[in-house]
Structure formats: C-alpha cells, structure tokens
Amino acid sequence: MSQKSSLRAIPIRVESASSLAAAERAAVLEVCTRLKTLAGPLLPILHGVQRALGHVPQDAVPLIAAELNLSRAEIHGVVTFYHYFRKNLPGRHVVHVCRAEACQSVGAVALEAHAKKSLGIDFHQTTRDGSISLEPVYCLGNCALGPSIMIDERLEGRVSPERFDAIVAHARLPGGTR
C-alpha cells in the first residue's frame, strides 16, 4: 500500500457499508432524532433502539455515534457495560431467571438448573426453535414470593420447575404471548 493511498483512507464520516437493512437504519435514526435533545440522551436512545429492533446491532453504533457527535468507542463502551442491552437478536420471548439470594433461599439454584436443562441452553443463549432466550437477572423485586422469573415484561412468582415448564410451553404456542 502506497503512502498516498493510506493518507486518503482516513474515514471521517460514517461509512455506509453496514449490515443494517434500510428499515433498521431508519428505525435507529428515528429514535436518535426523537430523543437526542434530551439531557443525557444515550441510555434512552439505546432503550429505544432495543425496543424497535429487539437488540442493539453492532452497526447501529456508528450511526448513533454520528448522531450524538460521540466516538464509536464511547457508544460501544456504554452498550457493553449494561447487562440489559443485547448485541444479538433474542428469541421471540426472553425469560429472565432470578439468581439473587431471596430466590436462592426457596430453590432458585434448582430452578436455574431445571430451566437450562429443559430448554437445552445456557444463559445468554436462545433455543433452536428461536422461541426462548434465557438470561440471568439479579432481583426482580418479588422476594417474598420467589423463586421468580420475568417472561418478556411479565413477572411470575412461586415458580416451581413444573410451573416454569407450563409458562414456557404456553409462550411457545403459536401466537402465545405468555
């Protein structure tokens, strides 16, 4: 590579070589436009992107960076700091299993093992049929009625292994939301 061409190659604008589909790109830009005037807009924007697309794709990072006049590194640092933001598309339902002490005292360790075994996946993975993603969570605020899980945005208490299977089976039904 000649010196001349390497000098020319310094990118100063977002390159359009992105795996984002046009609709995804539009969704990211819509969220940014709507929220960037907030004080401290980055977390609301990331929440907005994840709500729209189910995750925060890697290629959304440079777009958001350009919109907020921040570096890609800064956006990447924030996305990866918070457990809630996902870099990959989840299954149709996300099941968060509480691992915290109050749930442990009533069987959360066994429930976690059961969940992994019955779904055949570990935490941060998605079942082969694309229906369920499994995530750990540290307290759902339901500590007197544990063990607790959250499926999508719905809290479930006193979750025995049998009840877990029933909740998951119901979610897996065609059109089953929960």
Add this chain to the structure above:
Amino acid sequence: MKIFVPRDAAALSVGAQQVAESIAAEAAKRGMAVDLVRNGSRGLLWLEPLVEVVTDAGRIAYGPVTPDQVASLFDAGFMQGRPHALRLGAVEQIPYLKNQERLTFARVGVTDPRSLEDYLAHEGYRGLRAALALDPATVVAQVTESGLRGRGGAAFPAGIKWKTVSATAAEQKYIVCNADEGDSGTFSDRMIMEGDPFLLIEGMTIAGLATGATRGFIYLRWEYPDAKIALDAAIDAAVGAGYLGENILGSGRSFQLEIRMGAGAYICGEETSLLESLEGKRGQVRFKPPLPAIAGLFGKPTVINNVITLASVPIILDRGAEYYRNYGVGRSRGTLPIQLTGNIKRGGLIEKAFGVTLRQLLYDYGGGSLSGRPIRAVQVGGPLGAYMPESQFDTPLDYEAFAAVGAMLGHGGIVVFDDTVDLAAQARYAMEFCAIESCGKCTPCRIGSTRGVEVIDRLIGGEDSAKQEVVLRDLCETMTYGSLCALGGLTPYPVISALNHFPEDFSSQPAAKAAV
C-alpha cells in the same frame, strides 16, 4: 359494589390479573354491577391475590384467591362480606397489618394508585401545600429536625444533603430519585411507585421547592415495568392538575419531572454511578469529593435520595418534624419499611418504627420459615449485608445497633434461610456477584472479587485450608479499605460474617458438615 384486586407486580405474579378478570366475568354473568378497583398491595404477600370488598363493616378481605374459586365466592355472598373458606375478616384487623406503624405506606393498598382524586381524598398533597406556605430554609429545617436518614442504605441525614444543595448557588440544580432498587430482598420502592406513585412525586416536588431545583429525574430499573406505567400515569395526572410542572398550584414555582430507565447494572444504585448513567455514560463510580450535593448531575448541585426517603417527606411536612421524630430509637428516627423475604411463611412489607427486633419480625410477623425447618441465618441489607446467626436475632432494627454487631440495615430487606443453607456457597456467591457487577474502576473490587471466588473454592476444596482462610481475610481487608465504593467495600460483609458465624460450612470434611 366496590371490589379491590391489586395490580401490584407481586400480586400479578401469583395471578391477580386472572382473578380480576374472573371477577368481572362472573359479575357480568350474574348481571351484577361491580366497581373493580385495582389498588396497590397491602403487603401481606403470602395472601396475594388478596381481594377486598367494601361492606358496611368496612373492607373485608379474602385470600389467597385463585380464579377457579371466584364463582364459589359469589355463591357464598362475598360481596356482602359473608363467610367463605378464604375469608380473612376486616383487612385492617389482620394482626400483621394492624401491628404496624404505616406512615410512608399509609395509602398503599388502600387507594387507587391511578386516581389523583383518591390521593387527595386520603391526605395527599397536604405536605406540598404546607411546604408552599413555608420559606425553603424552613422546609429543609423540618426535614433535618425529623431525623430522616437516607433509606437507600447509607443512612446519611437527608436534611444535611438538602441544606448543602440549598446553600450552593447554581443556575440549575437537580433532584434525582434513586429507584434502582437492586438489593435482593427489597421491594419497598417498587410498592410505593406502583401503589402510591403520587407520594414519590410529591416528595420530589417538595425537595425541589426546598433546594431551588427545578428539574427532577427518577432513575428506575428496567426490571420494574409496572412501576414505570404507574409513574407515567401519575406524572401526567399531576401535571394536568397543576401539582407538577409550571407554576405549581399558582405559586409561580416550577418543577419538571422525568423518568429514566436503567439497564441492568447493580452498580447504578450507587449514587455517583447512577449520575454517570443518567448522563449517558458507563455507570462507573466517581471519586468523592466533590459531593453530588455540590457537583452532581451534569456538574450541578444535586439532591440524590432513595424512593423511600423522598416518599417519607410529605408526611413530615404535613404532620411536622416532631410527629415523625417521635417514632424510632436512638439516632434511627421514624419508621422503616421492612421487607420480610426468602424462606419465610408470611413474607411481606412491614412498616415499623425503628427498634423492633429481628426475632419479632421473623417469628411474630413471619411465622417462621416457609419450609417449616429451623431458621439458620438471615441476610439483612441486600447482597452486601451480613449473614446473621440465631444468636443475633435479638438485635433491634437500628442503624447503630446493627453496625455494632458487624451488620447493616441497608434498605431494610431481610432474607431468611432455613437449615439447608450452605453459607460457604453464599459467601462464594457474594464474591461472584461482586465480580459480575463491579464497574471495574478500582482494583480491589474488580480483581479482588474474582480472586475471592478462587480462594473460597480452594478453601472449600480443602486445599491448605488454614492458609486459604488467612488469604481470604487479608483479601477482604484490602477490599474493605481499598475499594472506591460500597460494592467492593461491603462485599466482605457477607463473606466474613459467613466465615465467622458458620465456619463449619467452610470445612472440606464431610463429617464436620454432617455434624451440624
């Protein structure tokens, strides 16, 4: 006919929504008109879903109700408060509830959290009206004199914080509510936000008026979607009625309030980390000084208080500092919403004046363990709180009394464990949790927690145990004194307390464990 079915997330988690739908359907089938109110939870969580009907003899409770029992409740005439296997009598007379001092939680479970009219009819916004009639310095003085200390865990006097913000000149100041209730064994913030959201809004508005802050943020954890819905509705209603926003109640004063969602980082419950997060950054802890009261959110003077702290302010302004101060013991004044959780028969929310003992809570209120086995340990104050053995159950709930036995009250959560608990596993989990949630800024926390897991593994494995224990204690000392914030600084609490009080669990000799 008025029927109450809670919409609190804990009640919903055991079927309250299905019960509400069944009641509506059954009433329609029978051609009966019912006024179904979705209240907050009374906090008698083992009785959820707890249905209440309004009768001439007051509100009569039935619970725990399942959808398939609804028809039989109608058959029995529950709308007239008639007998049924699930009938619990007048709800206010249930000893668990009757024997509480509900100041902050006075309305939770009683009113419709979506209704501003209901809030006003139950003494709502009287604190704000009182505050508007006083000059700001007097409002701050009232809070100081009430003895109210931060209920998030650090127990710092709220009035002192407010006074510092008040005395710091700036063109913009902020009120930030820490609603990142991440401690296991706690849900009092959630219950207030879902069950009486106007109370928190009123408390924050008073804080704004008192300190000259015109903008407020509620930093709410994503795990509480129902609280978000309740707060959104309450903010809209309060703005619409002139209690929030521009020119509050015609006073010419303004206070704007926004909700911001967290994203699953325990560390963001630490105040400076929360401020970083609100600013749109990684939730990394800041060095102090400067204190947030002087240079907080966006570098401006900021009051940052927990939900319960702010929610305790309206009653102080309404009834006076003296009224609040008269509850409690020693330097712990007022009441504490205690959350009795884990392996307990009657878990729930118990608001009591400081001074009640652990033993009273565990047995008189809680009725012993859920499993029926002996209670072996309780962890008080969240994942950074100490494990306390039976010999410490007579400790009164008081910040100083807990500190004296090497424990902490924190946010008032009590997690109960029966005799099947393995305290070595709990100690290991404490280190593991710290490793997962460390913000990474300081070395003792970031690396110490991982080394801690390894040392505990070797200790349990019987690999030169005496030596490992020395290393573990040394590591804990480094974390305690060398960490930047409470996460690394307090993780040794559960570890060392488990090691001190339950050494037999750390033994690799099966015989020693079996002998317990």
